[in-house]
Every structure is written in C-alpha cells, then in structure tokens.
Amino acid sequence: MPFRLLSNYYGKLVKLKALVTAIETDGAKFYDAGNAAAGNRVRKAMQALKVLAQDILAEVIEKKNSAK
Numbered sequence: 001m002p003f004r005l006l007s008n009y010y011g012k013l014v015k016l017k018a019l020v021t022a023i024e025t026d027g028a029k030f031y032d033a034g035n036a037a038a039g040n041r042v043r044k045a046m047q048a049l050k051v052l053a054q055d056i057l058a059e060v061i062e063k064k065n066s067a068k
Contacts, residue, residue, distance in 0.1 A: 019049045
C-alpha cells in the first residue's frame with residue numbers, strides 16, 4: 001500500500017479519536033453541568049464524526065473492491 005494512502009488513513013483515524021475525546025469531554029459538560037454550548041459542540045462533533053466515518057468506510061470499500 002502506498003505511503004500516502006496509509007498516511008491518509010491513519011490521519012483520519014487520529015482525527016476520529018480526537019473527535020471522540022472531544023465528544024466525551026463536552027458530553028460530560030452538557031449532561032452533568034447542563035452547559036448548552038457544550039451540547040452544541042457535541043452535536044457538531046457528531047456530524048463531523050459521521051462525515052469522517054463515511055470517508056473511512058468509502059476508502060475501505062474502494063480498497064476491498066480494487067483487490068478483486
């Protein structure tokens with residue numbers, strides 16, 4: 001696998017992990033402290049997480065299909 005593809009894949013995984021960490025932090029602020037702004041950040045981060053997950057899924061499917 002070319003380095004560029006590996007680097008891109010791992011870069012997306014790092015972003016995914018960072019988003020999950022941010023969601024955990026802001027989720028605690030929203031649910032425990034009732035911070036409405038944190039709730040908005042959770043919502044936006046979840047949208048970004050969805051887009052990133054779809055990008056990773058598309059790459060995996062493309063690689064799987066190209067191996068045939």
